[in-house]
Amino acid sequence: MIIRIDQMDQMPVYQQIRNQIVAAIGQGELCPADRLPSVRSLASDLGINIHTVNKAYAVLRDEGYLFMRGRSGAIVADFKQTATPERIAINSDELAEKLQQLALEHRAQGGTKESFLEIAHTQAKYAFA
Amino acid sequence: MIIRIDQMDQMPVYQQIRNQIVAAIGQGELCPADRLPSVRSLASDLGINIHTVNKAYAVLRDEGYLFMRGRSGAIVADFKQTATPERIAINSDELAEKLQQLALEHRAQGGTKESFLEIAHTQAKYAFA
DNA sequence: GTGTATTTGTTCGTATGTATT
DNA sequence: TAATACATACGAACAAATACA
Numbered sequence: 001m002i003i004r005i006d007q008m009d010q011m012p013v014y015q016q017i018r019n020q021i022v023a024a025i026g027q028g029e030l031c032p033a034d035r036l037p038s039v040r041s042l043a044s045d046l047g048i049n050i051h052t053v054n055k056a057y058a059v060l061r062d063e064g065y066l067f068m069r070g071r072s073g074a075i076v077a078d079f080k081q082t083a084t085p086e087r088i089a090i091n092s093d094e095l096a097e098k099l100q101q102l103a104l105e106h107r108a109q110g111g112t113k114e115s116f117l118e119i120a121h122t123q124a125k126y127a128f129a
Numbered sequence: 130m131i132i133r134i135d136q137m138d139q140m141p142v143y144q145q146i147r148n149q150i151v152a153a154i155g156q157g158e159l160c161p162a163d164r165l166p167s168v169r170s171l172a173s174d175l176g177i178n179i180h181t182v183n184k185a186y187a188v189l190r191d192e193g194y195l196f197m198r199g200r201s202g203a204i205v206a207d208f209k210q211t212a213t214p215e216r217i218a219i220n221s222d223e224l225a226e227k228l229q230q231l232a233l234e235h236r237a238q239g240g241t242k243e244s245f246l247e248i249a250h251t252q253a254k255y256a257f258a
Numbered sequence: 259g260t261g262t263a264t265t266t267g268t269t270c271g272t273a274t275g276t277a278t279t
Numbered sequence: 280t281a282a283t284a285c286a287t288a289c290g291a292a293c294a295a296a297t298a299c300a
Contacts, residue, residue: 012278022234023230023234026234027236055277079239092248099231099253100255100256101151102227103257104151105224106256107155107257108152109217113256116253116257119221120228121246122225126229126232127232127242168267177288178290180290181287197267200295
């Protein structure tokens with residue numbers, strides 16, 4: 001799995017790492033029980049500090065995507081088995097909220113319902129390919 | 130137009146204001162040429178500092194949603210007429226990126242393409258009602 | 259018109275938290 | 280742990296614009 005950091009991006013580096021790992025899990029590039037690189041090696045590969053990678057892993061753990069068991073490394077969790085029903089419901093609500101904000105933003109820019117849904121379909125096709 | 134601030138939310142206050150104003154424009158609650166409340170009065174209403182409101186307005190101006198002409202107040206812009214073609218193209222790309230990230234995140238949580246698109250349709254229906 | 263009070267956005271400095279090394 | 284740079288939010292004071300007697 002390849003992670004790319006854009007130092008010019010306004011998004012915090014740890015968040016970029018977090019997003020790309022979540023995306024890799026979504027695409028099946030990372031599967032439950034897979035081991036992630038150690039914070040040291042990943043930090044070395046990316047040319048950043050280990051604390052930054054550690055923060056990304058900690059966020060992913062808190063969100064239920066990973067296990068972190070001391071020195072045995074970070075392991076991809078089986079989200080559906082790990083997450084509580086409450087957590088799943090909250091995630092669904094948050095997704096709806098974000099989609100609504102994006103839709104309203106698109107409309108504020110003069111976009112239409114049809115153009116919004118067309119983009120959504122296109123991206124869903126890629127994401128679930 | 131009513132704005133609500135959640136101090137417990139992790140999202141910065143100025144961003145909350147920005148999002149709600151964009152949403153109001155999207156819903157037609159705010160129309161081009163409408164005047165927004167002064168930074169002082171809005172800050173007073175919300176119980177926050179004027180700089181926080183000022184930052185939200187400045188962001189909205191930079192994004193092309195508002196005009197700010199000195200002390201004559203902030204005015205809602207006509208985005209389609211104001212924004213450059215490049216800006217519109219960039220916004221479209223960013224929307225696609227965000228939707229793909231959300232779709233992948235949903236999939237990483239065990240969601241399906243169908244459930245994702247169902248939520249998207251539901252929210253689009255509300256946003257474009 | 260004139261003078262005063264009010265309203266407005268801006269400039270300065272400060273405190274706190276976050277991100278990263 | 281310590282140090283840094285940056286982001287967020289606040290407060291006091293300022294000067295331009297406005298309202299009004």
